[in-house]
Amino acid sequence: MANRVAVIGIGQTHHRSKREDVSIAGLVREAAQRALDDAGCTWADIDAVVVGKAPDMFEGIMMPEHYLAAALGAVGKPMFRVHTAGSVGGSTALVAAHLVAAGLHQRVLTVAFEKQSDSDAMWALSVPQPFSAPLLAGAGGYFAPIIRAYMRRSGAPNDVGMRVAVKDRLQALKNPYAHLHLPDISMKMVEESVLLWDPLHYLESCPSSDGAAAMVLGSEQAATVAESATGRRPAWVHGMAMRSEPTMFAGRDQVNPQAGRDCAKDVYAQAGITNPRAELDCAEVYVPFSWYEPMWLENLGFAAQGEGWKLTESGATALDGGDIPWNCSGGVLSSNPIGASGMLRFLEAALQVRGMAGEHQVEGARKALGHAYGGGAQFFAMWIVGSERPN
Amino acid sequence: MSDQTYVTSDPRGSITQLATPSRLEYFFTAGTSLSKNLRGYQRGQFIGQRCPVCSKVYVPSRGSCPVDGVALTEEVELKNTGTVTTFCVVNVPFAGQSIKIPYIAGQILLDGANLSFMGLIQECELEEVRMGMRVEAVWVDKEDLVPSLASVKYFRPTGEPDAAYETYQEYL
Numbered sequence A: 001m002a003n004r005v006a007v008i009g010i011g012q013t014h015h016r017s018k019r020e021d022v023s024i025a026g027l028v029r030e031a032a033q034r035a036l037d038d039a040g041c042t043w044a045d046i047d048a049v050v051v052g053k054a055p056d057m058f059e060g061i062m063m064p065e066h067y068l069a070a071a072l073g074a075v076g077k078p079m080f081r082v083h084t085a086g087s088v089g090g091s092t093a094l095v096a097a098h099l100v101a102a103g104l105h106q107r108v109l110t111v112a113f114e115k116q117s118d119s120d121a122m123w124a125l126s127v128p129q130p131f132s133a134p135l136l137a138g139a140g141g142y143f144a145p146i147i148r149a150y151m152r153r154s155g156a157p158n159d160v161g162m163r164v165a166v167k168d169r170l171q172a173l174k175n176p177y178a179h180l181h182l183p184d185i186s187m188k189m190v191e192e193s194v195l196l197w198d199p200l201h202y203l204e205s206c207p208s209s210d211g212a213a214a215m216v217l218g219s220e221q222a223a224t225v226a227e228s229a230t231g232r233r234p235a236w237v238h239g240m241a242m243r244s245e246p247t248m249f250a251g252r253d254q255v256n257p258q259a260g261r262d263c264a265k266d267v268y269a270q271a272g273i274t275n276p277r278a279e280l281d282c283a284e285v286y287v288p289f290s291w292y293e294p295m296w297l298e299n300l301g302f303a304a305q306g307e308g309w310k311l312t313e314s315g316a317t318a319l320d321g322g323d324i325p326w327n328c329s330g331g332v333l334s335s336n337p338i339g340a341s342g343m344l345r346f347l348e349a350a351l352q353v354r355g356m357a358g359e360h361q362v363e364g365a366r367k368a369l370g371h372a373y374g375g376g377a378q379f380f381a382m383w384i385v386g387s388e389r390p391n
Numbered sequence B: 001m002s003d004q005t006y007v008t009s010d011p012r013g014s015i016t017q018l019a020t021p022s023r024l025e026y027f028f029t030a031g032t033s034l035s036k037n038l039r040g041y042q043r044g045q046f047i048g049q050r051c052p053v054c055s056k057v058y059v060p061s062r063g064s065c066p067v068d069g070v071a072l073t074e075e076v077e078l079k080n081t082g083t084v085t086t087f088c089v090v091n092v093p094f095a096g097q098s099i100k101i102p103y104i105a106g107q108i109l110l111d112g113a114n115l116s117f118m119g120l121i122q123e124c125e126l127e128e129v130r131m132g133m134r135v136e137a138v139w140v141d142k143e144d145l146v147p148s149l150a151s152v153k154y155f156r157p158t159g160e161p162d163a164a165y166e167t168y169q170e171y172l
């Protein structure tokens, strides 16, 4: 039987299009220091460090975890690097949690980052290969045809994506760390923005951000120490799961990938959840392009197949008045330091159940889902955190 | 830590970032199965492989069926025609882009294949492209054929009636 795992410290940077005042080392250090302060501990209290980011080609620094060891206080300690493309922030948190669950360490620092202003993600994602045509044009070019397939399959009205784009940006106004603060956001503004990858508008796509996220994950004992030192209660991990599937195989359902469904099933079973919409209080789900909200509502079992868009349309996923708010923080649509984006989902879920989400807090939140996906929607990572210690 | 501040007389201020263009040259080792596919392009043919277990045809084939976990050995030559299962219109510039925007990137399911791949669609107005549209490959001139998908200049509409949704919905 695994040991219980608690989230005892949380830190993130203010996400911006350019953080010219810091290097990558300074960026990760900032988030990590905030997580340590929140946990009421020092660098010396950390037993191991787990780092994640998107592919090295983005910033062009091979294995940056080596150069970051000093900035992250990891010299002479076990250090791990995790690679699962865009889902990496989630997978990284899970690898760190596994080290605590296995009883190997008392406190593990986990950090994820991206400094997109130092990188060219579009170029890195559009490398010529002899068996494919050079058409991809970044992640949007990959996902837009899949979104079109969803629209056709579900018969959803064309404006559902725009609703998500507006909702998440309005929610971001309540999150001081969010990159995009667009107080004037409206359906009209989204509709009038450039169609970058038809059917996707510019404002239906995530921004390009510099930012980092960090958490201190601790054992039950470490959680007790942290709570008595800081007076802040931990979030408890009730379930964690990862799944992946090949990017290309005959009969692959790219709109509703099996790996995502399997991952959700596993994490719900661990947390004793049979009806996620009813039993969870909120969810932070990786939605880098607006239409992924209705698509993941179906993939994650919040709605029946073909019905996800109806939840979005009804306002069920809004912080203001919805019964199952999604991405109260503004989500990936409002901040996208790629490697950190998955970890932000995980830590925002934890903030909610700790009652520490500030203006975007869901009142009385007790159970929340954190979710990340990556690559060609072939990597999935999820956790469920709760305010109560699990059985 | 020193509290010394660095003063610059340059009105543009101090340098915080340097652009250092880099390039990466690499050898691509295709392997047995993909080599057959790539040599096919050099002859102006689409070459795929059929799975002995599920009978699905992979183009391009990476030498195994991820579903059944078996090696693929049977070679299949596919037709020059196919169906656009889905698409997007790309209207975003990026470094190294070789095609003028806006352009149509379609998922092409060749007739007889069970895997679609992304192909450029031309000789087609942006407003005309649709799911289910029938297309054919237009190849480069014979002397320009190379062992890569670059041998296919683009796909263009054949003018046939659209394929029924049911015929391609499992490839979305």
Ligand SMILES: [Zn+2]
Binding pocket: B051, B052, B053, B054, B055, B056, B065, B067, B068, B069
């Ligand atoms: Zn097979």
